[in-house]
Amino acid sequence: MMIFACVNTKGGVGKTTVAVHLAVMLARQGRALLIDGDPQTSAASWAAWRRERADGLPSPITTCLSGKAIIHEGKSLVQGYDHAVVDAGGRDSLGLRSALLLAEYAIIPVGASQLDAAALTDVMTIVDLARDYNPRLDVRILLTRVDPRTKDAADMLVFLKGQQLTVLNTMICERVAFRRAIAEGATVHEIGKDYLAIGEIEALLMEVMQ
Ligand SMILES: Nc1ncnc2c1ncn2[C@@H]1O[C@H](COP(=O)(O)OP(=O)(O)OP(=O)(O)O)[C@@H](O)[C@H]1O
Ligand SMILES: [Mg+2]
Secondary structure (H helix, E strand, C coil), X not given: CEEEEECCXXXXXXXXXXXXXXXXXXXXXXXXXXXXXXXXXHHHHXXXXXXXXXXXXXXXXXXXXXXXXXXXXXXXXXXHCCEEEEEECCCCCHHHHHHHXXXXXXXXXXXXXXXXXXXHHHHHHHHHHHHHHCCCCEEEEEEEEECCCCCHXXXXXXXXXXXXXXXXXXXXECCHHHHHHXXXXXXXXXXXXXXXXXXXXXXXXXHHHC
16 A cells, blocks of 8 residues: 655646556556545546546546545545555645645656756745654655756756755656647556657656555
C-alpha cells in the first residue's frame, strides 16, 4: 500500500498528467484509487472521458474530495485499496495541505525554468510544515515538461541540488502524447505512439515503487 500525492502550488506543471498516469499504472498491479482533490476536477474530467471510451481499459476508481475531506474521508477510503494517488490543486489550499497529511510519498512536479525555481519556496514551506505532522512523508521533485533540446533541466538540477532537495532521476519531457492522452481519457501507453513518453512514465513508476 502506497499513498502518493502530486502537489505544487504552481499550476500547469503536470500534476494531473502524472497523477492519472500513475493511477492507471498502479491499477495494473492491484486496486488503485485516484482522489481528485482539485476543485477544478481535472482528474475527474479525465475519468469521465475514459468511461466514454468503454474499451475495458484497466482503470483506477476515481473520486472527488475537497479540503479537509481529503485527510478525513481519504484516510478511511484508502483502506480498501492497494494504492492511492491524490491530485491536488495548483495553489495553496486546505486540500493541498490535507493531501500532504494523507500521503506517504509526495511527488512535486516542477518545470525547468527560473519561474518554477522561484515558485518552489512556496510549496517547500508547506511541505516542511506537513512533515511536522506527517514525519514519514517522502518528498521528491520531478522535473516535468522538460525540453530535451536545451540545458534547462541540467541548470535546474544544479539549482535543486543546491537547495538540498531530493530529485527523482526520471524526467518527463514535453511531449504531445501526454497532452493527447489526457484529452482522450487515456494514457500514453494506450495512445501507443510515443515510446519515449511511455518509457519515461514507466521509469517514474519503477523509481517511485522502489
Ligand atoms: N509532459 C508533458 N508534455 C506535454 N504536455 C504536458 C505535459 N505535462 C502536462 N502537459 C500539458 O500541460 C497542461 C497542464 O498539465 P496538467 O493539467 O497535468 O498540470 P497541472 O499541474 O495539473 O495543472 P493545474 O495546476 O491547472 O491543475 C495540460 O494541457 C497538459 O496536457
Ligand atoms: Mg491539475
